[in-house]
Amino acid sequence: MSKLGIVMVSHVPELVYGISRLLNEVAKDVSITIAGGTDDNEIGTSFAKIEEAFEKNEGEKLLAFYDLGSAKMNLEMAMEMTDKEVVLYDTAFVESAYTAAALVQAGAAFDMIDAQLQPLKVK
Amino acid sequence: MNVEQTTKWLALFAAKINDNKQYLSDLDSAIGDGDHGMNMARGTTEMQKALEEKQPDTLMDIFKLAGMQLVSKVGGASGPLYGSAFLGMAKAAKDSDDLATILEAGLEGIQKRGKAVAGEKTMIDTWVPVIAAVKANELTKEVVEQAAQSTIDMQATKGRASYLGERSIGHLDPGSVSSQYLFETMIEAGVINE
Numbered sequence: 001m002s003k004l005g006i007v008m009v010s011h012v013p014e015l016v017y018g019i020s021r022l023l024n025e026v027a028k029d030v031s032i033t034i035a036g037g038t039d040d041n042e043i044g045t046s047f048a049k050i051e052e053a054f055e056k057n058e059g060e061k062l063l064a065f066y067d068l069g070s071a072k073m074n075l076e077m078a079m080e081m082t083d084k085e086v087v088l089y090d091t092a093f094v095e096s097a098y099t100a101a102a103l104v105q106a107g108a109a110f111d112m113i114d115a116q117l118q119p120l121k122v123k
Numbered sequence: 124m125n126v127e128q129t130t131k132w133l134a135l136f137a138a139k140i141n142d143n144k145q146y147l148s149d150l151d152s153a154i155g156d157g158d159h160g161m162n163m164a165r166g167t168t169e170m171q172k173a174l175e176e177k178q179p180d181t182l183m184d185i186f187k188l189a190g191m192q193l194v195s196k197v198g199g200a201s202g203p204l205y206g207s208a209f210l211g212m213a214k215a216a217k218d219s220d221d222l223a224t225i226l227e228a229g230l231e232g233i234q235k236r237g238k239a240v241a242g243e244k245t246m247i248d249t250w251v252p253v254i255a256a257v258k259a260n261e262l263t264k265e266v267v268e269q270a271a272q273s274t275i276d277m278q279a280t281k282g283r284a285s286y287l288g289e290r291s292i293g294h295l296d297p298g299s300v301s302s303q304y305l306f307e308t309m310i311e312a313g314v315i316n317e
Contacts, residue, residue, distance in 0.1 A: 044162065044198030069282065070200030073236050077194060077203050 003049055004113070005031040005059020007086070008097055009075055010067040013037040019094055027101035031058035043044045045071045050078040054086065058106040061110060062086045065097040069123075124222050124314050129185050132312035133174060137167035141306045150297040154284040158199055159297040166197035166205070182220060186213035200237075200282065201298060204246065207232035222315060225258045230254060237281060244277035244284060244291060246298035253306050262315050264307055271295065271303035 005052075010016040013036035019030070020034050033056050035049035045066075054062065063084050064079075066072050072088070079086045089096055096117050103113045140163045142145070147160030170192040179185045190209030194202055211232025215225045230250045234240070241251045252270040256262040274296035282298070284291045309315060 038198035039195075042198060043156075044158070044202075046198065047194050047202070070203065073200060073203035074194075076236065077207070 002060040002085070002110075003031075003058065004110060005033070005057040005062045005117075006097060006101055006104065007035070007050075007053045007062050007064045008066070009035045009045055009064065009071040010093070010095075011037065011043050011045055011071060012067075013041050015067065019097060022094070023101040026094055026098070027105040030101055030104045032101065037081060045072045045074045047077055050074055051082065054078060054082045054084055056106070060084065060091040063100050063104075063113070063117075064088045065091065065093055065100070067093050069071050087114070089117055089121075090123045091117050092122045096120040124182065124220055124225070126180055126182060126185065128180055128312050128314045130174065132309050132314050133185065133189055134171060135312055136305055137171035138140060139308050140164050140167045141299060143304065147297050147301055150295055150300060154279065154287055154291050154294045155297065156199075159201060159301065160279040161198050161202035162197045162199040163201055163205075163301050166193045166202060169196040180264070182216035183213050186210070186216055201246075201301065203236050204233050204298070205301075207236040212237075223241075223254060226254050226257060227251070242277060243281040244274045244279040244296045244299075245281050246296070246302040248274050248296065249299040249302035249305070249306065253302075260268055260305075262310065264310055267306040268312070271299040274299045 008016045008019060008114040014062040016036035020032050023032055035046060035053040036064055037046040039046045039048060062084055064075055066075055099116055100113055135160050144160035144164040147163060148157055151157045151159035170189050173188055173192050177188060186209045190206045190213060194206030201208045208229040212225045212229040215228030233247060239245045239247050241247055253267055256266045278289055279285045279291035
């Protein structure tokens with residue numbers, strides 16, 4: 001079973017940092033990496049930050065969550081260029097990242113986590 | 124199309140985006156997040172800087188460098204969209220210097236990234252009629268402007284404006300206007316003759 005990690009991407013650095021704090025409460029052993037804002041920490045998303053979040057994550061298989069549309073486009077570009085396996089979720093950002101983090105911490109298998117996330121699809 | 128025309132084209136495009144960045148952001152404020160002009164200007168300025176520094180000498184290398192700069196510097200949705208367009212054009216330019224073929228590859232890049240089709244009030248609504256006109260040898264600035272203007276009556280179903288639903292009708296789509304600039308400067312650079 002490949003080790004799972006979580007990546008979160010948002011337009012605002014504080015947003016994704018705040019959610020990572022929330023996740024760390026239930027998932028202190030899970031590798032969670034974040035990419036918030038542009039290279040200058042303005043509002044937007046950064047392809048380079050997402051690549052870095054993929055690279056720094058200790059997981060072999062990554063579950064990726066994002067806030068709004070253009071974060072998804074940059075995520076997809078980075079997914080095409082990384083060697084890691086990344087699964088992208090069009091799910092409610094906070095709820096699904098929290099669900100995934102809690103389940104990874106509990107040692108749940110990917111298929112079970114994936115099934116739990118499906119009802120949270122909102123976009 | 125050749126290297127000289129294309130180099131001139133992208134320089135004119137970067138200048139036009141810079142001259143109109145406030146207008147593009149104003150358009151975006153009405154139905155989006157108000158950053159389209161500033162984001163595009165940041166990206167095209169870096170793009171132009173890189174093109175001048177490295178002076179790529181094939182169509183493929185020009186488009187590739189332009190695409191990578193836009194992907195990494197723009198910051199908003201237009202980064203991956205314009206970036207994918209130029210990267211698609213770079214791939215096509217490897218085997219072809221035909222304008223229609225190259226632009227079609229650019230459109231495919233946009234559609235692959237943004238998953239939009241014509242009529243959803245996006246930049247694609249400028250690209251589709253322009254490519255048709257290039258193929259028919261009928262491209263003029265009027266065609267380009269009309270294509271962008273056609274987005275006014277559309278309801279956005281993709282992109283940030285889609286959150287506004289019917290409220291998006293009656294506004295010009297900012298991405299279709301930045302694409303208008305792309306094709307107007309293409310004509311000005313002589314990449315195609317009026």
